[in-house]
Amino acid sequence: MFHCKWFDVYDKLRGIKMDEYDFVSVNRERQLKSNEPFILASQVSLAFYAIDHWNRGWHVVLKSQPQYSKEMLAVDNSNSASYES
Numbered sequence: 001m002f003h004c005k006w007f008d009v010y011d012k013l014r015g016i017k018m019d020e021y022d023f024v025s026v027n028r029e030r031q032l033k034s035n036e037p038f039i040l041a042s043q044v045s046l047a048f049y050a051i052d053h054w055n056r057g058w059h060v061v062l063k064s065q066p067q068y069s070k071e072m073l074a075v076d077n078s079n080s081a082s083y084e085s
Contacts, residue, residue: 001038001039001040001041002038002039002040002041002044003037003038004037004038004039005031005037006031006032006034006036007026007027007028007030007031007032008027008030008031008032009026010032011030014027014030015027015030017058023060023061024060024061025052025055025058025059025060025061026049026058026059026061027057027058028049028057028058028059029057045063046063046064046065046066047061047062047063047064048061048062048064049061049062050062
């Protein structure tokens with residue numbers, strides 16, 4: 001479980017924008033007031049925020065893959081035998 005801050009991505013003018021190269025920028029000064037300050041680890045993605053020097057207060061979102069990540073396979077135990085003593 002992670003504690004997080006939510007950015008206002010609903011306001012397309014002052015909260016989030018996309019440029020002609022499909023880079024997404026967020027205004028980090030515009031945060032949502034939310035009753036959900038936590039998120040589960042299974043719901044997150046790794047991202048970095050680079051300062052946008054042309055637009056004060058804005059950061060470019062750079063999505064990334066963790067260096068040492070592995071896919072977790074779901075195990076189906078419905079066909080396994082049960083043992084009773």
